[in-house]
Amino acid sequence: MPNDKNATSSGKTSSSSGQAKQAEQVLLPDLDMNIERLHRFLGGGEDIVCRTLQHRSFDNTRYALMYIDGIVDGGVISTMLLGLLDDANQYAEMREDTTLHRHLTERSIAIGKLSEIETVEQACYAMLEGCSILIVEGSLRAIAMDTTGGKTRAVEEPSSQTVIRGPKEGFTENLRTNTSLIRKIIKSPDLRFEYKMIGRQTRTNIAVVYLEGIAEAEVIKEVHRRLDAIDIDGVLESGYIEEFIQDRAFTPFPLLQNTERPDTASAALLEGQVVIMVSGTPFALVAPVTFVKFFQSSEDYYQRYDIATFLRIIRMTSFFISMLLPSLYIAITTFHQEMLPTSLLISLAAQREGIPFPALLEAFLMEITFEILREAGVRMPRIIGPAISIVGALVLGQAAVQAGIISAAMVIVVSFTAIASFVIPAVNMGIAARLIRFILMILAGTFGLFGIMSGLMILLAHLCGLRSFGKPYMMPFAPFVASNLKDVLVRVPWWAMRKRPVKIANDNNAIREGAGQKPSPDQEGA
């Protein structure tokens, strides 16, 4: 991805680091010398292409085209070369009042985006970004042409955040494609993309995206401040960035949301959040977020509001089931049997007859087994997928019960817990629930309900202390923000969602739609 800003910024660093060094790096009038130095800087390599050209109509002035094969678009380059040759006659007419370098820049090159380059370093970094460099003999500057290309994945349906109703486009690994997907959805002049480069070696491009006037200025500033502070050799995924910029390091809960859906990212922008896109990954980061955001799916806003509300309650319930069910089962069967109705108690006791392990150990065995199965399901080659389900379901489930190692009730509890954990739309929140589940199971096995409650209190204190880019994580519950409740457990109809989330978006620009749009039956026609 060519990027003028980066080229100029690296230019600035070199100019500030002393005259002697700069003299060493600037391009010289001698073309061969320049080419040789560029080759040396990049360490040679077969993929560095250098084509020296010379023809009569350009006064026999030699010029060279350099690029790195594979990351440029070959079609664009050959069109450009053809254009250059065609143009020779025009140059003949005008050679009096122009130089070849200027002529090329201003008239000949059939490429949209050009930039001027003065040093070897800049030229090399531009080539690494996918630019082609044109150096003219006798000129102290080179021309960098945006010829970025190479193989990228096409826009496909996102695999991790699927919906039944809603757009099927997903982000790709290409930053430019991703920004264009957002541009295509939000055609507003207020949409801002601010680019950065992070990673000493990978020089990964990062885009900070927000809507001017809707996102809070403080948050944008903070995002920039935290991103600028990052110093690392490589950024291969937005997860690297996430760990550097989250508010608290030690927490199982995600403090930034990630999405591979352009519509989700756009919705976040419209609600005043900031999106951070990282080149090389389809997962964009969204900040600031609150706890409840992780239980919302983009589909909530496309389905009818009553259905969406129902689904949200189901998801919240699933979160608690996924976190608490095994520990409640352990606590009640071990410590508080009197809470169960007698018939159920007898049935459970009969099942547990002959089971060699205490409930805690039994639950642990099953939970760990399931976690291994799940991890295997993610990592293994797709072809052997069915094998895992057979082994998992039949061997580990049914056979373990028949062998009398695990009680049937425990299998039900563990399976239900597992299914519940898949309901949570955000995978990272689901993982948090899984981790906490194990701690609560230990507490339940040692202290029963008292242990579970102690665990939950610590959890609550922890959650209340979390912040995401300065915004309290438990908002709108604590601090209570009545206006934001319209889109938390309940999703009100679109015509009632007049305000953007207060205290997350810019509060001076909170109204997002006109009043009184509730559809009403046509009185006269009725």
Added chain:
Amino acid sequence: MVTLRQIASMVILFLIGSSSLFLLGGKAERDAWMSVGVGVLAGFLVISLVTLQIQRLEPDRNLIEIFKLYFGRVIGFALGFIYVIYFCYKCIRNVREFADLSIMFLLSDTPLSVIMFIICLIGGYAVMGGPGVFFRMAEILLPFLLLIYALIYILLIATGTIDLGRLLPMLEKGFKPVWDAAIPEIISFPFGEMVLFLMFWRYIDRGSFSQVMKVTLNSYLFAGAFITVMNVVIVASLGSLAGWSTVPLLQATTYVSIGDVFERFDPFVALLFFTAVYVKLTAYYLGASLALAYLFRISLRIAAIPVGIGIFFGSFWFKSYMHQVNIGFEQNIKYHFPIFQMYIPVLLLIVMLLRSGVRSRSKHQSQPSSEDSNHAK
């Protein structure tokens, strides 16, 4: 910072706190609820005329800072330290209640020390987060608690456990027993305990102090009404048995049975009580830690450690639950607590009013915000 809504939640949770464990004003027997009513009103006077007035004169300082300002370094330090002890003692009582009841209703075989250690740990974790975190917790917990209480009342009514006839005849022995049961016992516990909020009010993010007063008094009255209703429910469900039961409301819920499936809720009800007691003990723990932090000018996180250790070992002092309850109800609430809840605050208020003329001149010089950086969350 703390919002007005959070302080309201905290006041309600704090007052309900451990009072749900006992039959307040039990000496007035079936007129107990009237004693509570009298207690609420008397407590209202104490809070509105003394406690809140102190804070109104110095809205940006907490109790320890006010002591230092008005009584000088030495006496102010001594008074502040006494309050640290008082807050710790109240916390110890709550820890002990929490632990003893856990053993009684949930974990009969676990050693007391382990339970108390865990309680101190979960209290300490919230305290370390600072007032901001703890008040947010209260804001989240309150709706759940009120909802569950409402559910319990509905179940009690639906199953016919509540019989308002048990409240009759009213005032059989005249008004004297009602008054005697209320003053000073019910002022001391729980309503006078609002003195703790002198440590918290200054953290409120507010427009003017009159807002704080209004919110505090409203939530105080709500909690008062809530406790009175609870008292009515207890007496109407248990009748004369109420006075003898260890935890009357828990006893009442054991009568609930729905369709032979849900019969034993008491572990859940016990958890409900414990949540409320947890909030109360953590509030005291936080108050004591804040006070210690201001006395020695250390950070809250450091202050919470010695306070926590003190509370843990202090909790071993009571020989049993009954010993703890008896000391509390026979001695503390009659003789000891009023000192901290009324006498010292009244003295402080008088001194403040006398010196307010002097203070108003030097007020501009002293900067109360210098210590904020330690504790602000």
